[in-house]
Amino acid sequence: MTELLLDPIAAASPPAPPHDSIRGALMESRQRWQNLVALAADLAFETDAEGRFVFMMPDTVLGWPASALIGQPADVLVGDDGTGPTFNPFRPVVEMRRHRAWLRCADGRLALITVSATPLHNAAGQIVGARGIGVDMTDSDAQTSQIAGRLRRGQVLHHIISRVGRETDPDSMIDTTLWALIHALGAEGSAVIGAISRDAPIEVLHECGPGASAVLEAAARLVARPTAEPSHATNPDGRLVLAVGCQTRFSARAGLAIWRAADARPWDREDTVLAGSAVYIVRMILEYEALQQDMVQQARTDPLTGLLNRRAFIGEMHRDIARLDRGAEAGTLMFVDVDSFKAVNDRLGHGTGDQVLVSLADLLRKLVRPSDLITRLGGDEFAVWLSGADHMTAAERADHLCKTAPLELQSMLPEAFPKLGVSVGIATRRPGSRESIEDLTQRADMAMYEVKRSGRRHWRVSLLDGD
DSSP: OOOOOSSHHHHHSOOOOSOHHHHHHHHHHHHHHHHHHHHHOSEEEEEETTSBEEEEESSEETTEEHHHHTTSBGGGGBOOOSSSSOOOTTSOSSOEEEEEEEEEOTTSOEEEEEEEEEEEEOTTSOEEEEEEEEEEOSSSSHHHHHHHHHHHHHHHHHHHHHHHTTOOSHHHHHHHHHHHHHHHHTOSEEEEEEOOSSSSOOEEEEEESSOHHHHHHHHHHHHTSSOOSOEEEEOTTSOEEEEEEEEOSSSSEEEEEEEEOTTSOOOOHHHHHHHHHHHHHHHHHHHHHHHHHHHHHHHHBOTTTOSBOHHHHHHHHHHHHHHHHHTTOOEEEEEEEEETHHHHHHHHOHHHHHHHHHHHHHHHHHHSOTTSEEEEEETTEEEEEEETOOHHHHHHHHHHHHHHHHHHHHTTSOTTSOOOEEEEEEEEEOTTOOOOHHHHHHHHHHHHHHHHHTTSSSEEEEOOTTO
16 A cells, blocks of 8 residues: 655655754755745645545635544535536546636635646556645635636536526426526525515425425515515524515516525625526526416417317316216216307407307306316307216206306397307216217217207207116
8 A cells, every 4th residue: 555645845755864954954845845835825735545635734724624624535625516517626637737626615605726736646557646736716806706706607507508408397497497506505495486466475486405485485575676686684593595586578576585504604796696697597497487388278278268179178078087987976068059150250240259259158167167177169169068967957057058148148249130049958977987978979969959950049958868
């Protein structure tokens, strides 16, 4: 096993003879070397084959006592700035000069250090450690500090955007953003909150890390401020909360909240600037999420009435029938058609015809419960699925509709125009029945046309043997 020397001069010098004058000169030489390093660098280090510190100077390094670092893995100083896998400058495999690295300070801050280091080899050429120096660039002067801050901020934002670009759903995009901010800012947790208005409840839309519910009220107050600048406050439990609001194009005011533990370092300017930049990414994702939800909604609904379209209606019926069969409950389908609707389009125009259809859709919404389904099948034909209801309940609803619809629809037409009405066909599916949705639909459709042939403006039930 190769024995490491903690001093470069000792490693390069032959063994000293046991003479006090020579030993004194060597110690003086080592001291001059240390003084030189102290003048030229902010830290000097040596690691062993396992990457542990075996030498560190000066006595305090980035706020850490040097004695406390000896024997520790060098990884303890490597800062996670939220940009993914972090290079460890204390374990180089080749000589490197002025490599930029973010190192973790004792108070949790990240310091920008330029490290020059070289690996140490044994006689067999194997790496058995490393030796190097570092210069702290973070606070050398105001300009350098600003450059360092912009560099780190750019790295974090570039990492977030590149990772977000690989995701396909908004939840994963938000999670990627929030976790990157947690790592970059040394935070405990982060969340996106929404519905920040007088009439809407405060809501956590996305969260990563613990503590969202505890800081929600404090974060909401910060986000609700009219200013677009990030602001911070201390939560009643001592957590340090940083938040910034944003206004998306498709929803109420939302915001980004980040919090640290009560004993963590206070927020500084670089923290707030990074949060202020990141909220624009959050806003972009929220708007993408709203567009995606709108596209899904459009794919399921009739654009004129806002009711389910035929495809979505049948799909929801399948799921509800499976649930009703498990509970041994019936379900009833109603087909509704507007009588004499063609005359409205021909004589008054399609604009008036559309108003009639929208009005009938509103009547049907008032007729059913939230668990029921309504669709516009096309033209002036509608269908209603009454979940858990039998034909007697459906007949009562149909009778009410046949009486109220003419009064409601006629109010949109000229007084001399023939009165409109509706014809309704009803078909009930017994629990556990093997009757398909297609056959059930055909029965309700045939019952409706029987009504039209027999005078219109009333309803009829299609019964199977045993009903």
